[in-house]
Amino acid sequence: MLIPKILTTLKNYNKKLFLNDFIAGSIVVIVAIPLSIAFAIASGVSPDKGLFTAVVAGFLVSVLGGSRVQIGGPSGSFVIIVYSIIQQYGMDGLVITTVLAGIILVVMGLAKLGSWIKFIPYPLVIGFTSGIAIVIFSTQIKDFFGLPIDKIPVDFIAKWSVYISNMNKINIYTTGVAMGALLLIVIWNRFFKKIPGSLIALIAGTVVVQLFDFPVATIGSIYGDIPSSIPMPVFPNVSFELIKNLISPAFVIALLVAIESLLTAVVADGMIGGKHRSNMELIAQGAANIFSPLFGGIPAAGALARTATNIKNGAKTPIAGLTYSFMVLLVMLFFGKWATLIPFPVLAAVLTVVSYHMCEWRTFVSLLKNPKSDVAILFISFFLTVFVDLATAIEIGMILSAFLFMRRMAAVSNVEILNKISTEEEEQDDPLSIAKRKIPESVDIFEINGPFFFGAAHKFKEAIAQIQKKPKIRIIRMRFVPAVDSTGIQNLREVFLDCRKNNILFIISGINPQPLDAFRKSGFAKEIGEENICLDIDQALARANEIINNKKYIW
Secondary structure (H helix, E strand, O other), rough: OOOOOHHHHHOOOOOOHHHHHHHHHHHHHHHHHHHHHHHHHHOOHHHHHHHHHHHHHHHHHHOOOOOOOOOOOHHHHHHHHHHHHHHHHHHHHHHHHHHHHHHHHHHHHHHOOOOHHHHHHHHHHHHHHHHHHHHHHHHHHHHHOOOOOOOOOOOOHHHHHHHHOOOOHOOOHHHHHHHHHHHHHHHHHOOOOOOHHHHHHHHHHHHHHHHOOOOEHHHHHHHHHOOOEEEEEEOOOOOOOHHHHHHHHHHHHHHHHHHHHHHHHHHHHHOOOOOOOHHHHHHHHHHHHHHHHHHOOOOOOOOOHHHHHHHHHOOOOHHHHHHHHHHHHHHHHHHHHHHHEHHHHHHHHHHHHHHHHHHHHHHHHHHOOOHHHHHHHHHHHHHHHOOOOHHHHHHHHHHHHHHHHHHHHHHHEEEEOHHHHHHOOOOOOOOHHHHHOOOOOEEEEEEOOOOOOOOOOOHHHHHHHHOOOOOEEEEEEEEEEEOOOOHHHHHHHHHHHHHHOOEEEEEEEOOOHHHHHHHHHHHHHHHHHHHHEEEEHHHHHHHHHHHHHHHHOOO
């Protein structure tokens, strides 16, 4: 249903609900502002762009979204890909990529692909998420220790090589502030839940640095003043060549937005006992990513930490998200100048904590006990994310996952030759057992079990080849075939044509709805003859006996 949640939740809206939403949205700001600034800087852009994203994306996700309590904004998932795009194509490239990603998301929503996200393998998601966390952490080493490095390499190994060669130049003031902020966040979050430790660390770190005049880098010293208003929309210079180069990262951003936003919406459903509209959520996220970069923002998605904070503080409707967006704008208007005093080592400490929680190392370790194929996907996506890039990790991870899935499906599919020897091994409690029926000498029966698709179709031909003596009638039982694809149909057609050439009657027995529909649409049912597609084995045997007794079957 492509109807924004805000339209249905406001039908019985009242003053009490508004108060709950207003309080929740106002508290979310406390969590959102430090993270928005930190994610923007880690992505290689100025801190104000993180705030612009929180305002624009937060507003659109709440107005158009399919979740009652989803909070949109910048996310750590995009840090490495945004940084890479800016390094190669500049801000114009980032704007084009993000807009393309937004368009892709809108198309996905209109095509009702929201439920498809659940088919992405869990080990793949954990692999690249953990890899992103490691990469984010590695980008904070310079600011955490105050290393005098002008340009940090993008490559992971080269980056750490530069860090190690400069470790003798650690700034003790910067390191002290970062360590103090990190310790404060950890301790505060352990004993106090209402106000996040990241905000306390930002305030305390800023006060200490200003009070004692420590020689550490601040937002103001690097980026200057933070604008006190949302800029007018700016449209980048677009070329076909640039779009062609940016399509791949755009798809990666769209996939990341879809995964993160819909997973967050599912978690939110569990917390509030609701049900989100996945396709509408994709459209909302698409709109957010189309307009956010035009107003100076970066890619955005539904954020779990901010959404969970929203719920825990009593949010009931999307009005809480609108409040959050409005409050961030007010902070920019009236308190933006104070944000310039925030020390970089404190932001590095905040992102170090974010990286730790994002890596989900406990889940990573638990997945090592899973089947080897899942472990392979986990490690491949993890190492490709860290040592190559996120786009490659997702592309190769998805391809390998698809191949492994096909391999598993092929493994569970099999073809049995139900002759006089094998019938004795059938389950005696099966009412359709061949062992309970009289099979004419001139009849062969084959049973296909499992999905009959291109990964398993070859097994049927191999089973047919084992029969030396040609029968008069060949019955193919398909009662345990839930689905068939074009390769499966073609495989059956080749066997059917061989039967026709050798004057063997070809009968299908016990076919399920999907294969029958596929047979009819492909024209294969007409080739076989509808009279030779039987409801069950009894009808198939009756058809066989009719042909044998009347001796009338000739192609």
